[in-house]
Amino acid sequence: MMDTAQRYRAFATREAHGHSAIYEELAGRTADDEELIALIDQLPVxxxxxxxxxxxxxxxGGPMKGYxxxxxxxxxxxxxxSATMQRRRTQTNEPGRCATLLPLLASLPQPLALIEVGASAGLCLYPDHYQYxxxxxxxxxxxxxPLxxxxxxxGPVPFPERLPTVAWRAGIDINPLDVRDTDDIRWLECLVWPEQRDRLDRLRNAARIAQAEPPHLVRGDLNQAVRELVSQAPRGATPVVFHSAVLVYLPSEARSAFTETMRCIPGHWITNEGPHILPTVxxxxxxxxxPDQAVFALALDEQPVAFAGPHGQSLDWF
Ligand SMILES: C[S@@+](CC[C@H](N)C(=O)[O-])C[C@H]1O[C@@H](n2cnc3c(N)ncnc32)[C@H](O)[C@@H]1O
Structure with a gap:
């Protein structure tokens, strides 16, 4: 396992490099700063x-203008x-992912009952309100x-002719964020890297849409809560459980348990996760x-259909 200094160095060179000059500088120099690393090491891993x-x-409100x-x-x-780091989580909500989910959602029998696991503030639950x-x-x-x-x-993307019809939408998160809570929205804004203005605009515009009709979000572990939530979907609507950038946070036994559950419950399962996260996919x-680009593997019922840009920026259909 990497130590904290190695983690910060790797973040600077592999993740921030080319995307955020200020994060690259701050994380890279933190890696070499024994005093700061000692403070960070007081926190749980x-x-x-x-x-x-x-x-x-x-x-x-801290400064972002140099180390x-x-x-x-x-x-x-x-x-x-340290109190903020203990209380908060990294749970970026990226509504842009709806652009890569949309062709699959539109291909299923309508109307849909959408159930997002690991929904954060639920901004991916409104694919029928966005323009593409x-x-x-x-x-x-x-x-x-507004978005x-x-x-x-x-590749041969099956471009939808119309948006999916959503009869019902709900989500699960271990720590749901509330689109009506100004601190929760501000936290989501701070999770967007400083130079990523387009992501910030997307977040704010999607939040405006969700604030007009806040999503039903259940607090809990996805393995504990998914069956019950799917059972609440209205009759006549196709239940679709979906998730993006979530299973990576689960230990492999929990991922396997979730896979078994999803194979047994009615409806469809859309996964939008790193290519190595689900063994069958x-x-x-x-x-x-x-090799040179981060992508998610987009799959319907464990059948991969495309590589998707992690923020919904690209879709490469098989
Ligand atoms: C990176 S965020 C992605 C949010 C959203 N899916 C999106 O695409 O914008 C991952 C989310 O999964 C949630 N999460 C992680 N482990 C979870 C679990 N075991 N059960 C439910 N939610 C979980 C986190 O709290 C976080 O909100």
Missing amino acids: PKRQPNLLLAAVRFL VAFRSWVITHWDQV RYDDRPPLGPSAS SLTCRTA EARLPRSAP
Whole structure:
């Protein structure tokens, strides 16, 4: 296992590099700073994440203008920073993922009962409220929507002619965030990296839509809560359980238990996760994931259909 300094260095070079110059600098220099690493090491291992520290500092109004000011502020405000890191989680909610989920959702018998596990604030539960722009095709969806999602495609994508009809929507999260709570929204904003203005705009616009009709979110572990929630779906609607960037947080026994459950409950199961997360999906991939690019494997009932950009920015259909 990597120690904390190695974790921060790896975050700087492998994750932040090319995406956030300020996060690359702050995480990279933290890795070499014994005093800061010693403070971070007082936290439980899962709470030492670079993303969590950086979001917590921004949430508390700390400076993001260079390492010297950052380190001195973190040391002076360590009690607040560590309390925020203990209380909060990295649970970025990315509504852009609806652009890659949409062709599958639209292909199922309508109307749908959507059940998202690991829903965060539930912003992916509104695919029928967003507008979509696939390549240079005509836009699909309500022209008055405050959120327009763009997605680059390759391969024979089954572009939908109309949006799915959603009869019911609900979600589960171990720590649901509330779109009506200004601190929860501000936390989600701080989880978006500083330079990613388009992601911030997407988040804010999706939150406006969700605030008008807040989602029904159940607090709990997905393995404990999914059966009961699916059983509440209205008759006549197709239950669709879906998730993106969630199973990676589960130990492998919990992933296996969830897979077994999903094979037994009615309806469909859409997974949008790293290509190595679900063994059956990985084994059925027609080609390897691109080595130079982060992608999710999008699958319907364990049958992979595409590689998807992790934020919904691209869709490469098999
Ligand atoms: C990276 S976020 C993704 C949120 C959302 N799926 C999206 O695509 O925007 C992962 C979410 O999964 C939730 N989560 C992690 N483990 C969970 C579990 N065992 N049961 C329910 N939710 C869980 C986290 O709290 C977090 O909100």
